[in-house]
Amino acid sequence: xxxxxxxxxxxxxxxxxxxxxxxLQHRGQESAGIVAVDPVGRAKLHRAMGLVxxxxxxxxxxxxxxxxxxxxxxxxxxxxxxxxNAQPYLVNYHAGPLSLAHNGNxxxxxxxxDKLVRDGALFVSTVDGEVIxxxxxxxxxxxxxxxxxxxxxxxxxxxxxVISVGRTIYAAVDSRGFRPxxxxxxxxxxxxxxxxxxxxxxxxxxxxxxxxxxxxKIDDGKILDLPRLAPRRVSRCVFELVYFSRPDSTIFxxxxxxxxxxxxxxxxxxxxAPGADVVFSVPDSSNAMALGYxxxxxxxxxxxxxxxxxxxxxxINPVQALRVQKVKIxxxxxxxxxxxxxxxxxxDSLVRGTTSKGLVGMIKEAGAREVHFRLASPPIxxxxxxxxxTPTREELIASSHSVxxxxxxxxxxxxxxxxxxxMIDGAGRRNEWCHACFSGDYPTPVQLTLGQLxxxxxxxxxxx
Ligand code: AMP
Numbered sequence: 001x002x003x004x005x006x007x008x009x010x011x012x013x014x015x016x017x018x019x020x021x022x023x024l025q026h027r028g029q030e031s032a033g034i035v036a037v038d039p040v041g042r043a044k045l046h047r048a049m050g051l052v053x054x055x056x057x058x059x060x061x062x063x064x065x066x067x068x069x070x071x072x073x074x075x076x077x078x079x080x081x082x083x084x085n086a087q088p089y090l091v092n093y094h095a096g097p098l099s100l101a102h103n104g105n106x107x108x109x110x111x112x113x114d115k116l117v118r119d120g121a122l123f124v125s126t127v128d129g130e131v132i133x134x135x136x137x138x139x140x141x142x143x144x145x146x147x148x149x150x151x152x153x154x155x156x157x158x159x160x161x162v163i164s165v166g167r168t169i170y171a172a173v174d175s176r177g178f179r180p181x182x183x184x185x186x187x188x189x190x191x192x193x194x195x196x197x198x199x200x201x202x203x204x205x206x207x208x209x210x211x212x213x214x215x216x217k218i219d220d221g222k223i224l225d226l227p228r229l230a231p232r233r234v235s236r237c238v239f240e241l242v243y244f245s246r247p248d249s250t251i252f253x254x255x256x257x258x259x260x261x262x263x264x265x266x267x268x269x270x271x272x273a274p275g276a277d278v279v280f281s282v283p284d285s286s287n288a289m290a291l292g293y294x295x296x297x298x299x300x301x302x303x304x305x306x307x308x309x310x311x312x313x314x315x316i317n318p319v320q321a322l323r324v325q326k327v328k329i330x331x332x333x334x335x336x337x338x339x340x341x342x343x344x345x346x347x348d349s350l351v352r353g354t355t356s357k358g359l360v361g362m363i364k365e366a367g368a369r370e371v372h373f374r375l376a377s378p379p380i381x382x383x384x385x386x387x388x389x390t391p392t393r394e395e396l397i398a399s400s401h402s403v404x405x406x407x408x409x410x411x412x413x414x415x416x417x418x419x420x421x422x423m424i425d426g427a428g429r430r431n432e433w434c435h436a437c438f439s440g441d442y443p444t445p446v447q448l449t450l451g452q453l454x455x456x457x458x459x460x461x462x463x464x
Pocket of ligand 1: 243282285347348349350351352353354355356357388389390
């Protein structure tokens with residue numbers, strides 16, 4: 001997953017983009033980058049591995065002069081963790097410097113890339129978004145708007161992206177609208193960001209969210225709506241609300257905090273834990289859910305687990321053995337909240353089960369009399385092809401184990417998940433959702449790898 005930022009018509013645009021990237025750090029921690037374009041159209045790029053705070057120094061920001069900038073934070077879902085795969089890309093285009101920052105995952109990138117390579121294209125990275133740059137460069141359309149559009153219409157899957165060509169910024173969201181994107185006003189300039197929380201930090205006010213298929217051009221403080229991309233069946237990623245986006249953001253027209261609270265209420269309504277003494281979250285992504293559970297059930301909310309904020313997400317650690325140990329680095333139980341009590345533990349999702357198993361062990365060691373584990377989403381049974389870094393099907397515990405088997409593995413007294421319908425009720429019926437990782441209903445045809453072919457219910461191509 002990734003975070004993207006665009007800034008236009010704001011002095012010291014790179015510093016504003018830097019602030020925006022800070023607010024989008026949760027969307028990607030592997031690398032960060034900014035391209036800035038000065039008033040005569042010269043572009044400079046700085047990108048580096050690591051967190052935003054590590055990737056930039058005062059000196060590197062000083063070099064990025066200009067009033068136009070685009071920025072990116074990356075967590076790889078396609079392509080490996082190397083600097084060549086960090087974004088934004090910056091290339092020389094006939095119409096001036098062209099840069100691109102992409103959030104999402106293109107499902108036909110391999111096919112397009114093979115064709116481009118056969119036609120002589122030279123790729124510098126292994127990231128799917130690079131095909132867009134090549135497609136723009138090879139387009140025969142008469143205008144730059146047309147060339148960008150031409151490229152966007154050839155790629156399939158998920159993209160919420162910003163592209164700068166010279167001093168113009170284009171922003172687009174694929175027609176299924178998997179990933180969020182919002183435009184804001186900052187003085188006489190404009191900004192674009194993956195989530196509204198970034199606008200708050202940049203000091204911008206929301207103009208509007210980009211809707212599925214929106215394709216806009218930003219120049220001289222003005223937004224020009226270009227003809228929309230060809231319509232597809234809308235499928236907003238429900239996992240953005242469940243886990244990924246920040247609770248202080250509004251995405252897809254919904255307050256993330258509000259939805260998470262409602263998911264917690266849904267859990268309390270449909271999956272109660274009668275007789276429990278206390279409810280607490282696995283911080284931080286399920287804090288609002290535990291609050292909702294408490295409000296609905298009347299069970300007292302407390303802080304049963306304390307999270308160390310200076311540790312990266314345990315999920316990211318690629319070595320299984322290290323991941324288990326890292327749980328202890330990241331969380332510690334509060335004994336006086338837990339000791340002798342029947343506790344309800346709320347988490348947003350269960351992926352591999354390793355973090356949760358470690359947590360349950362700690363909660364029991366802290367003296368819990370009973371542990372009732374509640375999940376604010378259904379079992380995850382398949383990988384995401386649209387940008388969320390879920391592991392392979394084999395590693396997803398719910399792809400091969402029943403709820404009862406998972407309960408035994410975790411060692412809890414009861415384990416209950418929201419059903420698909422309960423989760424969608426909580427997320428709201430105003431949107432149409434992608435829930436492929438829970439249901440196996442993939443909204444696009446996906447290029448299958450051997451691992452993915454083993455998914456019990458093969459991806460379903462929904463006719464347009
Ligand atoms: P586990 O117990 O190992 O299945 O890990 C579950 C935890 O991973 C939950 O607390 C989730 O908040 C978190 N999680 C879910 N999806 C992701 C993801 N794509 N990246 C990182 N963490 C995730």
